[in-house]
Amino acid sequence: MMGLMEDVMPPPIVKLKRELGGERIEVDLSQGVPFFSPPKEALEALFKEDLHALSRYTPDEGLPSLREAVAEKLRSENGIHAAEGEVMITPGANYAFFIALSATVRRGGRVALLAPYYFNHLMAVQILGGVPHIVPWGGGRLNLEGVEEALDKGAEAVVLVNPSNPTGLTFTRQEVKALLELTEQRGAYLLSDETYEHFTFSGRKHTSPAALSGGNGVVSIFSMSKSFGMGGWRVGYLHYPQGIEGDLLKAQDTVGICSPNPSQRLAEILLREHSPHYPRSMVPKLERSLEGFTRALDRVGVRWVGGEGAFYLLVKCPPGVTGWEAAKELARRWGVLTVPGEPFGAGGYLRVSFGNLPPERSAAAADRLGEALEELYGSFEGKGLKYTEG
Amino acid sequence: MMGLMEDVMPPPIVKLKRELGGERIEVDLSQGVPFFSPPKEALEALFKEDLHALSRYTPDEGLPSLREAVAEKLRSENGIHAAEGEVMITPGANYAFFIALSATVRRGGRVALLAPYYFNHLMAVQILGGVPHIVPWGGGRLNLEGVEEALDKGAEAVVLVNPSNPTGLTFTRQEVKALLELTEQRGAYLLSDETYEHFTFSGRKHTSPAALSGGNGVVSIFSMSKSFGMGGWRVGYLHYPQGIEGDLLKAQDTVGICSPNPSQRLAEILLREHSPHYPRSMVPKLERSLEGFTRALDRVGVRWVGGEGAFYLLVKCPPGVTGWEAAKELARRWGVLTVPGEPFGAGGYLRVSFGNLPPERSAAAADRLGEALEELYGSFEGKGLKYTEG
Known part of the structure; x- marks a missing residue:
């Protein structure tokens, strides 16, 4: 007889936010929420x-x-x-x-x-x-x-x-x-x-x-x-x-x-x-956000998957770094919240949601993510992860 | 390996309504719904x-x-x-x-x-x-x-x-x-x-x-x-x-x-x-409805349980008659909808909800239920159930 919920994994965004504690998030790329409301x-x-x-x-x-x-x-x-x-x-x-x-x-x-x-x-x-x-x-x-x-x-x-x-x-x-x-x-x-x-x-x-x-x-x-x-x-x-x-x-x-x-x-x-x-009228707005993000990622040279639909990109973490580690680093050091890939079965990746950004805020958010990833990648070049579980 | 839903019983009110088909219901004593809305x-x-x-x-x-x-x-x-x-x-x-x-x-x-x-x-x-x-x-x-x-x-x-x-x-x-x-x-x-x-x-x-x-x-x-x-x-x-x-x-x-x-x-x-x-202001109104129903049931001499809380009465069916049979008879012959006791583990009973009746309609509904039960009981005195599955 097994505990009904014992082997069920905890909801990752809730878990991440709790582990981060009161960390101040400036750019929220976590939940899959559209930026718009009904008309x-x-x-x-x-x-x-x-x-x-x-x-x-x-x-x-x-x-x-x-x-x-x-x-x-x-x-x-x-x-x-x-x-x-x-x-x-x-x-x-x-x-x-x-x-x-x-x-x-x-x-x-x-x-x-x-x-x-x-x-x-x-x-x-x-x-x-x-x-x-x-x-x-x-x-x-x-x-x-x-x-x-x-x-x-x-x-x-x-x-x-x-x-x-x-x-x-x-x-x-x-x-x-x-x-x-x-x-x-x-x-x-x-x-x-x-x-x-x-x-x-x-x-x-x-x-x-x-x-x-x-x-x-x-x-x-x-x-x-x-x-x-x-x-x-x-x-x-x-x-x-x-x-x-x-x-x-x-x-x-x-x-x-x-x-x-x-x-x-x-x-x-x-x-x-x-x-x-x-909903279709939102597509060009989402496409503009997407372009901003892929441009920022390409500039840094980070590998990513996606860009064909929904409002997510799956972004590769530095070699040997887990999504959990990378997500916490990005949140703590740069105030950028993403979701670790592990709970999706994509270990070593981050899920980036650009859907919740109003078009006027997305370019700045993309640049911020790009800079944060650039530094994150830089900090791991041969140095290993300076990360401690918090 | 068992079908996950195979042994789950069907929702009784949905089932009853479907089996009754287009039967016209004049007095609905089925669902547990209060008659009032938020202020x-x-x-x-x-x-x-x-x-x-x-x-x-x-x-x-x-x-x-x-x-x-x-x-x-x-x-x-x-x-x-x-x-x-x-x-x-x-x-x-x-x-x-x-x-x-x-x-x-x-x-x-x-x-x-x-x-x-x-x-x-x-x-x-x-x-x-x-x-x-x-x-x-x-x-x-x-x-x-x-x-x-x-x-x-x-x-x-x-x-x-x-x-x-x-x-x-x-x-x-x-x-x-x-x-x-x-x-x-x-x-x-x-x-x-x-x-x-x-x-x-x-x-x-x-x-x-x-x-x-x-x-x-x-x-x-x-x-x-x-x-x-x-x-x-x-x-x-x-x-x-x-x-x-x-x-x-x-x-x-x-x-x-x-x-x-x-x-x-x-x-x-x-x-x-x-x-x-x-919610407390509704209690005297529900109590008046309850009184009307218990009076009507007592007049007919039908056994019932309840009257202490919620807005239900559990009413005994004629001897040998199931709740399903009685509920269908009441619906078909008198337009009164109740819920069979069987799905609650109370075979041979009917659940009567008086909560969904506005106070001004409850006395007439109680009388109608009383009359319907009186005839239902009468029709079973030694005669057996004239009921065919529809």
């Missing part, structure tokens, strides 16, 4: 609603009118042939992944996560008593051979995050199609986290695997938090194949009951009035 | 806040200012010596129970539920791979011998819902104290769901076990949804003993990330400005 008109429209009605529970599955708006969005934006009854509204995309996992994987079942993975996915597998199977990093592309090996070993589900957190890569339609063919052949589920669907750069396009499949075997997960800058409202949604609705409902009823009602109404207003142009 | 001033104050700030995530644990307001409320209203750092804000009390369970019970660990129990608690134990140990119904009082037996068999946690859903009983200070002594002696956790703390009748008082303990071993769970009529906003909170904070955070970060930010701000306004007088 003001949408919030004003919400506050004209009937407050008594907004205070009631909604159905477990979500407000029927929102489910309909989501199904329409999935059809028109994602090419998924979705009906209202194949959609569930959830308190965020993390929660959506958690209940999707509970409805698709058996106790002790193997779940393939593609390194570098999103740490909360690993934690969800651990909490629900699944067995994580880490597919090794594919050197910047999707490691299909690794996925095949996981399936050979009996993986019941494969998790794809595309565009990727933490790598900032956007996998191509060909890659997604090849992956889907593998999971379909073996009868495994594909759990597709499409949180960053709207944020792809340099003309790259996001592919929803459910648009390529006959509709079976893919659970697609979406986030209002990222697309519309409304993380605090807690609303996401998922599209599911036939057969798992009952199990999704069991989890929904037990854990969250329903997504917040006011948040669902706001989501409906946003999907009907502001999708996809509002 | 208008509180909602108006919320809508004057900075909407950009409200759209951001809060810390996993909750807004510091709300955690402080909760700690103050726990000290002044519940007699719990709470510090801000021993409080976590959650998206509702169901969610709070789920993460509390994940942080206190081992995989395969035994969890004692006191019949009749709250069905979502059983489902949570099942989802997390625990072993439910059902303590038999104590004939209207707390079955301490049954709890002792569960502890003898190795139960790692005992779940108390007080005032009780679904029985509507309020356990006395003596009962709570005796239960706490048992769990403390055996080093088991007491998971105390105090969702209905404000709703006790005929002068009965609610007892928080954490107020009687040295602070160890009790996780106390509270609901803003019930106390302030804000189920749709999804905010609850829990008070926890030292040692489990890290594990609570792991679950929080993975599943919900944080409670909705606007809801947390609303909760803070309510706790600071309207607690406890607002």
Whole structure:
């Protein structure tokens, strides 16, 4: 008998901040939070609603009118042939992944996560008593051979995050199609986290695997938090194949009951009035930030991965230095907060989030990170790490 | 290897409504929803806040200012010596129970539920791979011998819902104290769901076990949804003993990330400005509804349990008739929706919720239920059930 949470890793950003104590952070490149909020008109429209009605529970599955708006969005934006009854509204995309996992994987079942993975996915597998199977990093592309090996070993589900957190890569339609063919052949589920669907750069396009499949075997997960800058409202949604609705409902009823009602109404207003142009209007701003960061990193000569989507870059630490060590040095000595790569399965890297920077602050932040990394690298040239655990 | 959700029962109210199909319900006595909403001033104050700030995530644990307001409320209203750092804000009390369970019970660990129990608690134990140990119904009082037996068999946690859903009983200070002594002696956790703390009748008082303990071993769970009529906003909170904070955070970060930010701000306004007088002002209204219902039931001569707290009555079905059968008959023939007792571990009973009725509608609803039960009982006098599964 094992402690349920014993082997679950602690949430890395919380852990890092606690270990840093009262360290003053001047440039926060840690959490994956967009710099923008929902458009003001949408919030004003919400506050004209009937407050008594907004205070009631909604159905477990979500407000029927929102489910309909989501199904329409999935059809028109994602090419998924979705009906209202194949959609569930959830308190965020993390929660959506958690209940999707509970409805698709058996106790002790193997779940393939593609390194570098999103740490909360690993934690969800651990909490629900699944067995994580880490597919090794594919050197910047999707490691299909690794996925095949996981399936050979009996993986019941494969998790794809595309565009990727933490790598900032956007996998191509060909890659997604090849992956889907593998999971379909073996009868495994594909759990597709499409949180960053709207944020792809340099003309790259996001592919929803459910648009390529006959509709079976893919659970697609979406986030209002990222697309519309409304993380605090807690609303996401998922599209599911036939057969798992009952199990999704069991989890929904037990854990969250329903997504917040006011948040669902706001989501409906946003999907009907502001999708996809509002999230898309943020892309050029994010691209400008990205350019500033890659230029600063290239100037220093630091190796990095990403720049294709989401709002992350994965940045290499000096040789022999762990992400934890580098992140603490950067925070303590230069007031720059990044996230160690280790909890993502990317040891010796740092995740840099440029999404939470308003465009007018991003150039200065990029320069600051560049200078900090330059000094960090300099301090390790043959000298070893002057770091003590604090 | 077992299907993770296979043995988890379906959410009963959802199941019932689906089986009833398009049946027109005129009197809804099913869901545990208070008839009132938060006071208008509180909602108006919320809508004057900075909407950009409200759209951001809060810390996993909750807004510091709300955690402080909760700690103050726990000290002044519940007699719990709470510090801000021993409080976590959650998206509702169901969610709070789920993460509390994940942080206190081992995989395969035994969890004692006191019949009749709250069905979502059983489902949570099942989802997390625990072993439910059902303590038999104590004939209207707390079955301490049954709890002792569960502890003898190795139960790692005992779940108390007080005032009780679904029985509507309020356990006395003596009962709570005796239960706490048992769990403390055996080093088991007491998971105390105090969702209905404000709703006790005929002068009965609610007892928080954490107020009687040295602070160890009790996780106390509270609901803003019930106390302030804000189920749709999804905010609850829990008070926890030292040692489990890290594990609570792991679950929080993975599943919900944080409670909705606007809801947390609303909760803070309510706790600071309207607690406890607002929920207490509802008690006389609920008591009048309760009186109407018990009078109607007594007139028919139907056996019932409850009337001490929460807003439920547990009503006996005709001999040999299951709660499912009776609930469907009442819905189909009289348009009255109640919940079968079976999912609560109270077979042959119906749960009647009178909390969702505005006072002006409750007398008519009580009469309607009385008439429907009178006819239902009459139709079974020696004739057997004229019921076919639909």
